[in-house]
Amino acid sequence: MNISRTLQAGLLALAMTGTAALAAAPAAHPPHFAIAGARFELDGKPFVIRSGDMHYPRIPRAAWRARLRMARAMGLNTVTTYAFWFQHEPEPGQWDFSGQNDLRTFIKTAAEEGLNVVLRPGPYVCAEVDFGGFPAWLLRTPGLRVRSMDARYLAASARYFKRLAQEVGDLQSSRGGPILMLQLENEYGSFGRDHDYLRAVRAQMRAAGFDAPLFTSDGAAGRLFEGGTLADVPAVVNFGGGADDAKGSIEELAAWRKQGPRMAGEYWAGWFDHWGEQHHNQSPEEAARTVDWMLAQGVSFNLYMFHGGTSFGWLAGANYSGTEPYQPDTTSYDYDAALDEAGRPTPKYFALREVIAKHVKEALPSVPAAPQPQALPAFALQPAGSLLARLDVLSEAQSSRWIRPMEAFGQNYGYILYRKRLDAPAKGQLVLNELHDQATVLADGRVIGRLDRRRGENTLAVDLPAGTQIDLLVEAMGRIGFGAKLVDDNKGITRSVALDKEELEGWTVYPLPMDAAALKRLPAGASGDMTAPGFWRGTLTLDKPADTFLDTRGWGKGQVWVNGRHLGRFWRIGPQQTLYLPASWLKAGKNDVLVFTTEPPTATTMQGLAGPVYETP
Structure with a gap:
């Protein structure tokens, strides 16, 4: 009986101690960030x-x-x-x-x-x-x-x-x-x-x-x-x-x-x-x-x-x-x-x-000093070889009975070239079914046409003798990123190539991702017909690196790399007529500039501008 009373007293004291401890304990910390009804809270405050x-x-x-x-x-x-x-x-x-x-x-x-x-x-x-x-x-x-x-x-x-x-x-x-x-x-x-x-x-x-x-x-x-x-x-x-x-x-x-x-x-x-x-x-x-x-x-x-x-x-x-x-x-x-x-x-x-x-209640920080892009003097670019003359160093040929998209060859971005030699004369409509996105069509190395998905173009009239080498250079210009069509926007020619409704078979395919490893293999000097797609190289010499905008007017359509950094695509149709070049990608002294064009340029130099140019001809 006494033991029972002692135990009860002890349990009561323990309970009271626990209650006091709970009362003295601080409230649980609110989460650092929370969504509370119609508002956000940071550390418990609106x-x-x-x-x-x-x-x-x-x-x-x-x-x-x-x-x-x-x-x-x-x-x-x-x-x-x-x-x-x-x-x-x-x-x-x-x-x-x-x-x-x-x-x-x-x-x-x-x-x-x-x-x-x-x-x-x-x-x-x-x-x-x-x-x-x-x-x-x-x-x-x-x-x-x-x-x-x-x-x-x-x-x-x-x-x-x-x-x-x-x-x-x-x-x-x-x-x-x-x-x-x-x-x-x-x-x-x-x-x-x-x-x-x-x-x-x-x-x-x-x-x-x-x-x-x-x-x-x-x-x-x-x-x-x-x-x-x-x-x-x-x-x-x-x-x-x-x-x-x-x-x-x-x-x-x-x-x-x-x-x-x-x-x-x-x-x-x-x-x-x-x-x-x-x-x-x-x-x-x-x-x-x-x-x-x-x-x-x-x-x-x-x-x-x-x-x-x-x-x-x-x-x-x-x-x-x-x-x-x-x-x-x-x-x-x-x-x-x-x-x-x-x-x-x-x-x-x-x-x-x-x-x-x-x-807001607090004073805003002062606006920091702004970057100051600079105009840079014009520098010359020299022919560095046509694409067809450089194919063997840029790509490994693959055989394919049928036309297939870029992804089927393990390629993600860039260009892809489909080649076929005609066994018989070809006269009629050359059809690139599901062209994604722009094709330069060459016959024996000479450009005979361009087809543009933007305009729904996929057909070119041809009249070619037997033995002609056809090259279809296709540029991937960005996969669709919004809407139902994004699910299957493969690149290259994604269905077939036909001549007068007869599908052409027996292709040699050159994937051209234009990645850093491939571009490093480009030899020096000019080679091939530079009115066809090809490379140009120049040297931008600087006392001190500075942000600038490369003026691409006069260069048609293509890509630019500076010191191996890929700036991106340019195109004469605008509205963008310049490419932003950050100072951090440049160095004092000589900077290597590589340009790839799919349209023959009318200029032979580039210069840096202090600001962008937006023009739609």
């Missing part, structure tokens, strides 16, 4: 996201910090970026997070400059990049369908998420890092309505270790929300235009999702360019009024783009419309953004800064 998109592969690595510092000085507290699967896994199981692809360093640098990060890891990103950010090697598997429940595709995307999380998973807000939240897929409502697919992507992200808050992002229409969102994932809305468009879009979002944050996931404060069309502009005043309205309403926003940069190398993608079968994107991704292609603040930058300063 938080309005003031963000702008910047894409690390489109900005020279040496300029990352300066461009991020410009974002902070404009009044942004966050930067948004996609993660680009095709840059990080150029071949299956081969990973690249170095140099321009060092996403981890980009995110950590943003944090060091006082900026949070919103990460949009895909697997699909759009962003006017080739194939919407998917690796081209996915197209080597016949019938594989991206953005679907295709098990082959999902196995590849699961591997990608797992590797990406190993790179940046510890930088999430759920672990105290700068990555506030992550986007689930990207504008899926503009593509499909398969919620099982969205749930599968979410499951892959979570399994990989992405445990920060998720959100979806779609255009301002009920049907797009319905297709692109999940009921238990917060949604944001994308739109362009002015303050009235912002109001209507946010109201559309609020009507669709009664609970959830009010945010412009993309406010299109500019637009991108297609080859052969006009350069796009949006007034600084309209952009500023729209941001002013959003901040006055407590609406979070992400400027698409704050700084567009450059689609270096083979980054640029393409689109299509009801009236235009194919619309390749320009190399410049200036986007008429607040920060121009070279990283200079524009009138739009200062108009937005003034508006943001009006709505």
Whole structure:
């Protein structure tokens, strides 16, 4: 009995001690970042996201910090970026997070400059990049369908998420890092309505270790929300235009999702360019009024783009419309953004800064000194050999009974040449069925025609004797990255070549990815007919490296490499007539410039300009 009473007293004392301890314990810490009803919270306090998109592969690595510092000085507290699967896994199981692809360093640098990060890891990103950010090697598997429940595709995307999380998973807000939240897929409502697919992507992200808050992002229409969102994932809305468009879009979002944050996931404060069309502009005043309205309403926003940069190398993608079968994107991704292609603040930058300063309590940092691109003297370029004279050093010939697309030969980007010697005279219509994207047709080394997918061209009248060597040089100008046609935009000639309705067989194929290893094999000196596609080489001699814009007027159509760095495509049809060349890719002394042209140039020199030129002849 006494023992029982003693035990009861002890248990009571223990219980009281525990209760006191619980009362004295501090309340649980709120998560670093949370989505709470219609608002965001940072460390438990209401938080309005003031963000702008910047894409690390489109900005020279040496300029990352300066461009991020410009974002902070404009009044942004966050930067948004996609993660680009095709840059990080150029071949299956081969990973690249170095140099321009060092996403981890980009995110950590943003944090060091006082900026949070919103990460949009895909697997699909759009962003006017080739194939919407998917690796081209996915197209080597016949019938594989991206953005679907295709098990082959999902196995590849699961591997990608797992590797990406190993790179940046510890930088999430759920672990105290700068990555506030992550986007689930990207504008899926503009593509499909398969919620099982969205749930599968979410499951892959979570399994990989992405445990920060998720959100979806779609255009301002009920049907797009319905297709692109999940009921238990917060949604944001994308739109362009002015303050009235912002109001209507946010109201559309609020009507669709009664609970959830009010945010412009993309406010299109500019637009991108297609080859052969006009350069796009949006007034600084309209952009500023729209941001002013959003901040006055407590609406979070992400400027698409704050700084567009450059689609270096083979980054640029393409689109299509009801009236235009194919619309390749320009190399410049200036986007008429607040920060121009070279990283200079524009009138739009200062108009937005003034508006943001009006709505925030803290004083904004001073605007850093802007880059100063310089005009550089003209330098000569000399013939460095026609393509046909250099084929053997650039490519290994492969035999193929049938015409097949580029991907069937293990090639992702660049050019591909199909060769056949005629057994009999050929007179009639030469038809390149499903040409993707532009073909230069040569007979015995002489150009006899050009066909352009943009204009729906695929037929050329020919009259050729027996024994003629036909060469079909096809340029891949960027895979479609938006809409239903993105799923199978293979490159090269993707169906057949026929002469008067009879399919031609027996081809020799030369893949021409124009990669660094191949270009290093180019011998010195001129060789072959330089009125046909070919190479030109020059030396740009500098006392000191400086940002500049190479003037490509007079050079027709082609590509430029400087010191082995691929600047991208140029084309006389505009609107882009210059190529941005960053100082960090140059050196004091001699700089090697290599130009490949598919149209004979009328110039023999190039020069650097202090700014870009936009002209559509």
